[in-house]
Amino acid sequence: MTEVGWWESFRIYLEFTWEDLLALSIEHALVVIVSVLLATAIGVGLGVATYRTQRGRSLVLAVTSTFLTIPSLALFGLFVAIPGLGLGGRSVVVGLVMYGLLPIVRNTIVGLREVDPAIVESAQGMGMGRTQRLIRVELPLAWPVILTGMRVSTLVLVGIAAIGAYINGPGLGNDIFTGLARIGSAGALNLVLGGVLGIMILAVLFDLLYVVISKLTIPKGIR
């Protein structure tokens, strides 16, 4: 197969399968979005609960870092054995949430701790309770940092989500694993390439999405 032939073959492959690839990409994106949203809810919650105390912070950061050291293939494999999770999307989402926590928790803690104490004190002095201060002042001011955490988390998960196909998860990983299983046969390379390219394009699109989200949600006063 010559260089031109290889490229030509992939082009023809895309022409015939782009609809399937698009469907897989959408699945892939949905799994990532659901996981990031869950990781954000849990991560921001953990950050808010622990940012004030040294011990709480260390504990939460240690645990969430440990998650990241578990090889993803092994973690997904473990989940298959757990009743209620098993094969499929649910296990994938749980795994992705675990991997996505660290950047979000860490940035939530950093963001909240970076808020100028004078601003918090003046909020307190005006009669805002602890919850009001958090919701109206501290979280909005920490938001740009939290959002950066979500962005990092999203990019990590777009990659890891592909591994989910190993346990029958949705998304572009399916093409990659199928292709890898048939390596050497005709069309195997195209399958892998299609999946990888799809993941790269998704990553770029997510990044652009975050640019838009920043523009829309970060108040002009702190941009």
Place this chain on the structure above:
Amino acid sequence: MNEGQGAGSAQQGGRTKIRLENITKRFPGQGENAVDELSMEIPEGEIVILVGPSGCGKTTTMKLMNRIIEPTSGSIFLDEEDVTKVNPDQLRRRIGYVIQQIGLFPHLTIAHNIATVPRLLGWKRERIAERVDELLETVGMDPGQYRDRYPKELSGGQRQRVGVARAMSADPDVMLMDEPFGAIDPITRDRLQNEFLRLQEQIKKTIVFVTHDIDEAIKMGDRIAILGEQSHIAQFDTPERILVKPVNDYVADFIGRGASLKRLSLSRVRDVELHQWPTVQETASRDEVHRILESSDRSAVLVLDDARRPVRWVNAEHLQRGPEGRPLREIGLPAEAVVQPNATLSDTLNEMLTARYSTAIVTDSSQAYQGIVDIDSINEAVRSMRRAETGRLREQRLDDEAEVSS
């Protein structure tokens, strides 16, 4: 404290607004009390200054009043109601609070910043919008221009004004201010202080004001509490009396040298008798100017425009030197060192020292000429102030002795 004026009670003046009773604060892990058995009364409608060296506990004392710092023991009364145990958030909404860093919310517009407390109190949207505009005007900022800006788009002085507006938003009777002018350049600070005093004349709030700067204390305070370590009150009295009769060496040291000079910050131009200076309209002929100069013992005349605003100093030499046809407005020297009746004598003296005829020109609010202040007027003012205070102290001592002997 055994000195007469040393006790933490206001000896004269109106109702007590805030009363601290044996307040003690000990921070965890510290051997000494940060504030030790402090009792003091803050009279209604006055600016009370807490002043002392760093670490004396003045800021802690102020923060005990709105319970940003909770007292270890003792009681706090607001309008004679014990507020030591009430909901602190409710309490704080009744008390304006301005800190040195101002602490504006950077993510909110100026309007939203000012609206903070009214929103917490659940005011209607229209009422809040009205109040925001009103307050911006009160602190001298155009609502249309600044309402929708963000704090980072304002200068330090403007942020400080917004901070004050925000503290006044729900019209609290009491305002606590912790070095509110501390982080501002001296020229702007001076202007803001004057503006604030003018504002206070209208709003008549009870204000507790913390500073480490005795000059600021003398300028701003109706009453000054000079604090020593652990917030022990060394002297709590009017600025005049603290300057004339410091109760001990600690207070005297703290005031420092130049008490007479400091006293100049206490009097304003409107309190002294203005002297007059020969003036002419700018349309006057040169002969007329010559005539006035000859009949006066002053060496120059002050030229006023048709709205009686001072424009130039002109003396005989200027008249000769200038070409014949030039209007009076274009010869002589510019009329500098212009002050208004609410300027302090200290500021006025400062202007005079650099001015041409050792004279400060006094104008009214429309900049029309009123008269002049010279070194004699200031000298006289200082001497009469001193006489008045020593006289009052002597009377008081006689009263005290009479009380003791009876």
